[in-house]
Amino acid sequence: MTVRIAEIFGPTIQGEGALIGQPTVFIRAGGCDYRCSWCDSLHAVDSRFRHEWLPMQPDQVMAKVAELSGGQPLMVSISGGNPAIQDFGPVIALGRAKGYSFACETQGSVARDWFADLALLVLSPKPPSSGQVTDWDAFDACIAAAGAARVVMKIVIFDQRDLDWARDAQSRYPGLPLYLQPGNPEVDPTLPVSPQALADRMLWLVNETVGKGWLTPHILPQLHVLIWGNRRGV
Ligand SMILES: C[S@@+](CC[C@H](N)C(=O)[O-])C[C@H]1O[C@@H](n2cnc3c(N)ncnc32)[C@H](O)[C@@H]1O
Ligand SMILES: Nc1nc2[nH]cc(C(=O)O)c2c(=O)[nH]1
Numbered sequence: 001m002t003v004r005i006a007e008i009f010g011p012t013i014q015g016e017g018a019l020i021g022q023p024t025v026f027i028r029a030g031g032c033d034y035r036c037s038w039c040d041s042l043h044a045v046d047s048r049f050r051h052e053w054l055p056m057q058p059d060q061v062m063a064k065v066a067e068l069s070g071g072q073p074l075m076v077s078i079s080g081g082n083p084a085i086q087d088f089g090p091v092i093a094l095g096r097a098k099g100y101s102f103a104c105e106t107q108g109s110v111a112r113d114w115f116a117d118l119a120l121l122v123l124s125p126k127p128p129s130s131g132q133v134t135d136w137d138a139f140d141a142c143i144a145a146a147g148a149a150r151v152v153m154k155i156v157i158f159d160q161r162d163l164d165w166a167r168d169a170q171s172r173y174p175g176l177p178l179y180l181q182p183g184n185p186e187v188d189p190t191l192p193v194s195p196q197a198l199a200d201r202m203l204w205l206v207n208e209t210v211g212k213g214w215l216t217p218h219i220l221p222q223l224h225v226l227i228w229g230n231r232r233g234v
C-alpha cells in the first residue's frame with residue numbers, strides 16, 4: 001500500500017506546540033478533507049497540486065527520512081493535509097522498528113488505529129475563522145483511538161470569536177493540555193513575513209488570555225515562521 005506524499009523535509013525543528021524546538025523530519029501527506037480559509041499548507045491540500053503528490057511505499061518513505069536524518073533515529077512529524085485520511089500504520093511500524101518515534105498533526109475529523117502507535121497525537125480542531133465545523137463525535141473517536149498515547153490540543157486563534165470558541169473546547173476537554181498559537185494571515189510562500197507583526201499577534205493573544213485570567217494554556221508562536229518566514233520545506 002502506498003501513501004500520497006506532498007513532501008518529506010528536514011531535519012528542521014518542530015516549530016509549533018508541545019514539541020517546539022525539537023529536531024525532527026517532516027512527512028507531509030497530500031490531501032485534506034477540510035478547506036480552512038487560512039491554511040498555510042495549500043500545496044498539500046488543494047487538488048491543483050495533486051500532480052506533485054508522490055505515491056510512495058512505506059520503505060521508500062523511511063529511506064528518505066533516514067537519508068535526511070543521517071540515519072539517526074529522531075522524532076518524525078507526520079502532517080499534511082490530513083494524514084488521517086490515509087494509512088500511515090505501515091510507515092510508523094517500519095520507523096519504530098528502526099528506533100524512530102512519531103508525532104502526528106491532524107484536525108481530528110478522522111480516527112485511525114495507528115494513533116495508538118504515536119509518541120504524540122496533536123489534535124487541532126478548527127475555530128470559526130477557518131470556515132470549518134468540528135464534528136465532536138469524530139474528535140472523541142480520535143481521542144479514543146489514541147489509547148494510552150499522549151494527546152494534546154492545539155488551536156489557532158485569529159480573533160476574539162476564535163478565543164471564545166477555544167475556551168469552550170477547553171471546557172469540553174479539561175484533561176487535554178491546550179496549546180494556543182496566533183493565526184498567520186500572510187501565508188503566501190513568496191512574500192516576506194513581518195517579525196513585528198508576528199510579535200504583535202503574540203502580544204494580543206497573551207493579553208487576551210493570561211490578562212483575562214485564563215491561566216492554563218501554553219501560548220506559542222510558530223517558531224519556524226519567525227526563523228524562515230513562509231518558506232516551504234522548513
Ligand atoms: C497545515 S496543518 C496540517 C495538519 C492538519 N490538517 C491540521 O490542520 O491539524 C498543521 C498545523 O498548522 C496550523 N495552521 C494552518 N494554517 C495556519 C495559519 N495560517 N496560521 C497558524 N497556524 C496555521 C493548523 O491549524 C495545524 O495546527
Ligand atoms: N518547522 C515546522 N514546524 C511545523 N509544525 C507544524 C508544521 C505543519 O505544517 O504541520 C510545521 C512545519 O511546516 N514546519
Ligand code: SF4
Nearest residue numbers: 032034035036039081
Ligand atoms: S485541516 Fe489542516 S491542512 Fe487541511 S485545510 Fe485546514 S489547516 Fe490546512
Ligand SMILES: [Mg+2]
Nearest residue numbers: 040041079222
Ligand atoms: Mg505548517
